[in-house]
Amino acid sequence: MTVQLAPGQASQQRFLRNLQAALGENASLGSLTTGPGEDVFVIPGAAESLLRSAMPLDSDDALRDLLVSFGALSVNTLFAQALFALMYRGAVVLPAGPVGSRKITQVHAPARTSLTDAVEDAGAALLPKDFQGPFDWNLGPRGANVVAAWQLFAAHPSHSAQLPWKDIRVAHIDTGYTEHAALGWQAGTSMTVDVLRGTEYWPQRDDDPRDDWLPGFPGHGTRISAAIAGFMPGAPGGPFYGVAPGVQIVPYRVTDSVIVDHVQFAIADAIREAIADDCHIVNISLGALRADSGVADALDQAYEHGVIVCCAAGQVWPRVVYPGRFNRCVTMGGVGPDFKPWASAATGRHVDLCGPADVIRRVKAENRAPGDAAREIFPKADGDGTSYATAACSGIAALWLAWHGVDALRARYAVSGRWQLPAVFKSLARASATPGRWNAGSDRYGSGVLNAAALLAQALPVDGVTAKAAEADAGFDPND
Template identity: 60%
Template structure:
């Protein structure tokens, strides 16, 4: 049995907190769970906005009809760590990064729970999270949700949103400014044809043939161990990869150093700098130049992102408000 207690000690990104707005959490070895506790998933710092009844199971995923287990699978893509997984070692993009689960929905389509998203973003700010992962989407806009994203932006949080799939058009909140919106590619950097495309896509990440954990509806205190028997897909995973990259980037440059550098002229420069560098260092995907406006600036390239020099404080342009006219995110 793999026990992850203490496995994330001394990792440079171990103090980066990722607010995960999703269906909630379940216990899995790849997320550090053993005998009812985890070293890097913190339900006590999260909240259940779906029922609002913390006397039940907090932000635990109750496996309702809709998208059961989605929160667990996406969390593991962000920060999973299980070198003893069946079929070979399993790692998220930022193994051991701190996950703060906020249960906001029963489904990846969230038109019916936009108020929960708003509350969870405010809670992420209050909890001093650094990254907000939203592998969810709505078909209609909400000015109140956009205002919450503006507040997160001003507070220096990096908000990463899924472009979505099936519908063709990018979904909300990914259509808003002041977040980084992630489309999808498959193996060999070929476009994943089910992913949404268009001008609202900032860049793409892995969205097809994704290895993921198996989320199971187990009793509290029971730890899942399995890996999914088949590869999966979705821009939810591409989004998680970008959120993991954000955690690595924040640690690479240092949370305190970034705040010290950008704080005097506006903490919004932290998400702006990340977005700018993620887009400008992205690799060319396997599509013609004529299609670049469909897939953003390219495919997330984490080594290039980390190697890129930070923009100088005070030299960046603040993006249009989330609900404002389309902003291409340029410096």
């Protein structure tokens, strides 16, 4: 559904507060999703379902009456075709809002708790050199517990170098790169973004995957790259870190939109090139509404080569999107602070795990000339999307590979096959996940919320005991 709200931020904040109050403890909704026109916003399908069950509401008219009582001037049905058309144009989840509209976000960031402060302050001496807080919620115990994982590295004699994961390569299949200081850009070069290894596939193939900044989702690749690999202790507003600061990002530009049905050939080619480039992880913070056999085949190849593929479940549209709907990847749903489900995230049995996906602090990507790196961070934490949960998964995968050593893992699982690397990672990540704030036994959100430190503490199984997942497009595999 869509709602038409009165002009002005105050009325829109009022509607958001009423909507969040009705959702209660069942879900987090940090922002309203922009719709097809000025002051029109989309109510995500997951939020609509929660409202219907929580109130309860027995008809569409009852739901409309409720939304009007929250402050909506009018309520309309948004049919699937219209939603997809909006998303293709970048008008639904464009982080800065579509031209002529605004994104409405709560004005205050999540409060730091005394427990969070105590944990972070106690561990500060154990952090790698130059890591200093305060740390954003998604990195701490209210999120993916990444800071505690960094402390494990710093306290271990074999991993006490500043960035022991710096040689792990994450293939980032997205809109390409722009230069930002958080990704190591200085005077036209970066130690973090491996442009020479990357490729552009769309709209034409060439060797420079720089973001063309066309209408749609310009800068998406940069924002998500920074969520994976950002490292900027002196950032405006406080230190900024990705999950695996300084990890190698290999950019493969395949799109200008996060809806990618029209460029699935490019995604398949990029996955295959990432395998050939010996990337260890593939991040796909994108989604398609239909299956593609070429992408499925590429996922199978990545799996057999021991590459961990992390995919977004999607948002606004309630069904999990492709390639996350396939087997042999890790499909990420979303939560807000303190493990509350993010109401916009797609849910269902294809979701493997959840990660931080709402009120995320993010870099401000800018269309600047080569050699002129941006430095700005958005002034408030209003990033959202399962793209960020996927970035958390890729970053944690990099930490896990660095903790055990890629060569050591490949040797350990050489007899039965490298496919065990992604299979073991997924199995242990699910086994060590933090329980989310949803009903026990629910299969809508996967096994829980990624917990980086708990994952590193998991013992590795021996060769040959982990089950091999069914092929990517063989139909849902409940054992994957």
